[in-house]
Amino acid sequence: MYRPRWMNEELGILSDHVARFYAAEMVPNEERWREQGHVDREFWRKAGEAGILCASIPEEYGGAGGNFYHEAVLLTEQYRATGVSGFSNSIHSQIVAHYILNYGTEDQKRRWLPKMATGELVTAIAMTEPGAGSDLQSIRTNARMDGNSYVLNGSKMFITNGQLADLIVVVCKTDTEARARGISLLLLETEGAEGFRRGRNLEKIGQHGSDTSELFFDDVRVSPDNLLGGVEGQGFYQLMQQLPQERLVIGIRAAAVMERAVEDTIAYTSQREAFGKTLFDLQNTRFKLAEAKTTAHIARVFIDDCIERLVAGELDVATAAMLKWWSTQMQCDVVDECLQLHGGYGYMKEFGIAQMYADARVQKIYGGANEIMKELIARSLTE
Ligand SMILES: Cc1cc2nc3c(=O)[nH]c(=O)nc-3n(C[C@H](O)[C@H](O)[C@H](O)COP(=O)(O)OP(=O)(O)OC[C@H]3O[C@@H](n4cnc5c(N)ncnc54)[C@H](O)[C@@H]3O)c2cc1C
Known part of the structure; x- marks a missing residue:
């Protein structure tokens, strides 16, 4: 079998460990997840315990302290296990966690990354809208300051992990007049967020074990502490x-x-x-x-x-x-x-x-x- 040149002994051990984890905890459940349209929430916790979440996030923020080689091993084993998998850890660990790690304030990293690593928080990233996909700069979801909070309005389309997400990176305009320079990333904590609504789990022709949703924001109040990096206009x-x-x-x-x-x-x-x-x-x-x-x-x-x-x-x-x-x-x-x-x-x-x-x-x-x-x-x- 093909073996990457970068694969060392430690990564080989990780590969065996995760292959066993997926065979025991993921493969037997895949069919049921496809029928219900999403992965069990409990599985996220188990993946956290097994060290699969946030593998390339430093230990000081609750991660496993690895790098992208570790992530590559995890991904490869996940998809080699059956060729189909609804577990969207890539969005969570390899995408959202890295936005927070690379651009978040110290407070944001400490607030969210450790809970993401345990699976206590499941995350999503919401860029696409019903009227804007490839042309991201023309998004219409916006956040304007009112008193001491942002007020978020708009909707998002096709969002992976949308049904389960507790924390969503919402790509929005903090300056509706500007295109790229008006875009910011606002992190919405969904629990108790008034005006936030999840649409139904969308019916797709494939990837049935992975939930995909439309999301709605109707005057949702979000603290400025949740603006990624704390500076507006950096999102694009x-x-x-x-x-x-x-x-x-x-x-x-x-x-x-x-x-x-x-x-x-x-x-x-x-x-x-x-x-x-x-x-x-x-x-x-x-x-x-x-x-x-x-x-x-x-x-x-x-x-x-x-x-x-x-x-x-x-x-x-x-x-x-x-x-x-x-x-x-x-x-x-x-x-x-x-x-x-x-x-x-x-x-x-x-x-x-x-x-x-x-x-x-x-x-x-x-x-x-x-x-x-x-x-x-x-x-x-x-x-
Ligand atoms: C299962 C699934 C999961 C997804 N998960 C997420 C997610 O988690 N978060 C998120 O934000 N989005 C997500 N998306 C959205 C996805 O990223 C968009 O569907 C994609 O970017 C295309 O945007 P669109 O659907 O609006 O297509 P459009 O932008 O309307 O484009 C339609 C087609 O037009 C053509 N086209 C468009 N622009 C050009 C151009 N400049 N030159 C040539 N051809 C062009 C292409 O063929 C393109 O496929 C998901 C989508 C699906 C189906």
Whole structure:
């Protein structure tokens, strides 16, 4: 099996530990989570106890004191476990926690990170709105000062962890006249927040174990202490700085799912017989799987290079965009080929490959649509 060059003994032990944790605590529950439309709240606590939440947050803030190599191991094992997983730890630990760590005031870090590490707080990030997705600068959700608090108004769309979140990073305008410079990140503590409402858990074609919601803010009062970093107008800059890491997270998932899809398909075609031999004995099957394995391998090599660059502080926007569009496109292509080799069974929901197929599609849309990724790369061509 492919082993990254950066994988050392400590990371190998972590990999075995989390693989056992996911096999015992996640895999047996996935089907039930898909039916109920979200992961159990209790699972977040268990993940906290197992040291899976906030792995790359310093110990002084309750995290495990690791870096992105640790996060990469956790993500890879999570998606290799079944190829489908509703546990949106990436939003919580690899995205929201890093906004707070990198831009939060000391008080904000101490207030929220330790509870995020135990799973006491589940978090979400709310950028997208019904009228603004790719064009983030045109969001309309706004927060204006009134007396000694902000008053938050607007709505958000497609928010992962939206049903369970106790703490939401709300991307809003603190200056409605400005575009990028008017954007701030306001952290909303949902418990007892008057005027805050969660819409229903949206019905998706895949990723059923992960909840996705519309959120509504109607004159919600938020303390200025919850403005990330304490200075208005920094939100767009903060978002742009974090996006390469978010796109790398999506790429790691893509590679892990490709590997799992290939493994499942080798196993299936090796036992299914047609024309007096196994499907795996047919040259087309062998060649398709050889191609899929090669693609998964190239993705892994590219991703490992990006992981090393990220840890060194050198992952640039264009390279992260290349990884995001290419790996997710390859994920969709590989999973589609693998489904084909399952025949009719591949179209049945009870087969993992069918769920991987449905789950894969949105990888090309969220985290910045793949067309936006190509725009970012194209812009870098003449720099
Ligand atoms: C399951 C799921 C989970 C999500 N989780 C979150 C979350 O946790 N938080 C959050 O904030 N958002 C989340 N999103 C939202 C996601 O990030 C947006 O859907 C995405 O950014 C695209 O925005 P949009 O849907 O408004 O599409 P639009 O912006 O309307 O774009 C539609 C399509 O138009 C094309 N397009 C748009 N702009 C350009 C351009 N400049 N050049 C060329 N083509 C273009 C692309 O093909 C694009 O897919 C989630 C979405 C889904 C489906």
